Amino acid sequence: MKLSALTAVTALLLGLLLFAAVCHAGDPAARAQYGSSPHTDSGDCSLCHVAPPEKLRSWFAFASTKKEMKGGPVQVCQTCHGSGFGHATGSMTAINRAKLPLAVDGTITCATTCHQMHIHTDDPQQTFYRLRLPADSLCLSCHDK
Ligand code: HEC
Ligand code: HEC
Ligand code: HEC
Structure with missing residues (x-):
C-alpha cells in the first residue's frame, strides 16, 4: 500500500477509534453475545487467566504464573471478538520502533503487542482500548507517517 494511502486510512481508523471512544462502542458483536465489557478490575479473571484471582493478586506468585493464559495471545481474545475485530494479527512487522512485545515467532x-489489558493512564482513549501506548505513537511504532 502507498504511504499516502496508508496515512489516509490510518487517519480514518484513528477517527473511527475516537468516534467509538466517545460513543463507547467497543465491539457490538461481542456485546450482543456476552453483554457489557468484562474488562473491568472486578471482571471475571478466568476468562483469560489460568491462575485463580487470589493467586493473580498475591505477592507470592510467579510472574510466569500470572501471565499464563487460557489460549494463545491471539486466540484468547478471538474466542469472543472473532477475527474481524481490530487490526491484522499473525503478520510479521518489518519495523518495531517501540519494541512492542511480539509472539515467540515474531x-x-x-x-x-498492541493491548495491555490492565493499563490505566490519563489518556481516556488509551485506557478505554487498553492500548500499550497512546494510539498515535502505537501506530507509528510500526508504520511511517
Ligand atoms: C481479557 C483477558 C484478561 C482478563 C479478563 C484478565 N486479564 Fe490479567 N492479563 C491479561 C494479559 C493478556 C496479561 C499479560 C500477559 C503477558 O504479558 O504475557 C495479563 C496480566 C496480568 C497480571 C500480570 C501482571 C501484569 O499486569 O502484566 C496480573 C497480576 C493480572 N493479569 C491480573 C488479573 C486479574 C486480577 C484479573 C481479574 C480481575 C485479570 N487479570 C483479568 C489478560 C486478562
Ligand atoms: C468473554 C469474552 C471476551 C474475551 C475473552 C475478550 N473480550 Fe474484549 N470485550 C468483550 C465484550 C462483551 C466487550 C464489550 C463490547 C461493547 O460493549 O461494545 C469487550 C470490549 C473490548 C474492548 C473495548 C473496550 C471495552 O472495555 O468495552 C477492547 C479493546 C477489548 N474488548 C479487547 C480485548 C482483548 C485485547 C482481549 C484479549 C486479551 C479480549 N478483549 C478478550 C468480550 C471479551
Ligand atoms: C506491531 C506493529 C504494528 C502496529 C503497532 C500497528 N500496525 Fe498496522 N500493520 C502492521 C503490519 C505488519 C501490517 C501488514 C499486515 C498484513 O498485510 O498482513 C499492518 C497493516 C495495517 C493496515 C493495512 C490494512 C491491512 O489489514 O492490510 C492499516 C490501515 C494499519 N495497519 C493501520 C494501523 C493503525 C491505525 C495502527 C494503530 C492503531 C496500527 N496499524 C498499528 C503492523 C502494525
Whole structure:
C-alpha cells in the first residue's frame, strides 16, 4: 500500500477509534453475545487467566504464573471478538520502533503487542482500548507517517 494511502486510512481508523471512544462502542458483536465489557478490575479473571484471582493478586506468585493464559495471545481474545475485530494479527512487522512485545515467532498478537489489558493512564482513549501506548505513537511504532 502507498504511504499516502496508508496515512489516509490510518487517519480514518484513528477517527473511527475516537468516534467509538466517545460513543463507547467497543465491539457490538461481542456485546450482543456476552453483554457489557468484562474488562473491568472486578471482571471475571478466568476468562483469560489460568491462575485463580487470589493467586493473580498475591505477592507470592510467579510472574510466569500470572501471565499464563487460557489460549494463545491471539486466540484468547478471538474466542469472543472473532477475527474481524481490530487490526491484522499473525503478520510479521518489518519495523518495531517501540519494541512492542511480539509472539515467540515474531508475529503481532492482540493480547500482548498492541493491548495491555490492565493499563490505566490519563489518556481516556488509551485506557478505554487498553492500548500499550497512546494510539498515535502505537501506530507509528510500526508504520511511517
Ligand atoms: C481479557 C483477558 C484478561 C482478563 C479478563 C484478565 N486479564 Fe490479567 N492479563 C491479561 C494479559 C493478556 C496479561 C499479560 C500477559 C503477558 O504479558 O504475557 C495479563 C496480566 C496480568 C497480571 C500480570 C501482571 C501484569 O499486569 O502484566 C496480573 C497480576 C493480572 N493479569 C491480573 C488479573 C486479574 C486480577 C484479573 C481479574 C480481575 C485479570 N487479570 C483479568 C489478560 C486478562
Ligand atoms: C468473554 C469474552 C471476551 C474475551 C475473552 C475478550 N473480550 Fe474484549 N470485550 C468483550 C465484550 C462483551 C466487550 C464489550 C463490547 C461493547 O460493549 O461494545 C469487550 C470490549 C473490548 C474492548 C473495548 C473496550 C471495552 O472495555 O468495552 C477492547 C479493546 C477489548 N474488548 C479487547 C480485548 C482483548 C485485547 C482481549 C484479549 C486479551 C479480549 N478483549 C478478550 C468480550 C471479551
Ligand atoms: C506491531 C506493529 C504494528 C502496529 C503497532 C500497528 N500496525 Fe498496522 N500493520 C502492521 C503490519 C505488519 C501490517 C501488514 C499486515 C498484513 O498485510 O498482513 C499492518 C497493516 C495495517 C493496515 C493495512 C490494512 C491491512 O489489514 O492490510 C492499516 C490501515 C494499519 N495497519 C493501520 C494501523 C493503525 C491505525 C495502527 C494503530 C492503531 C496500527 N496499524 C498499528 C503492523 C502494525
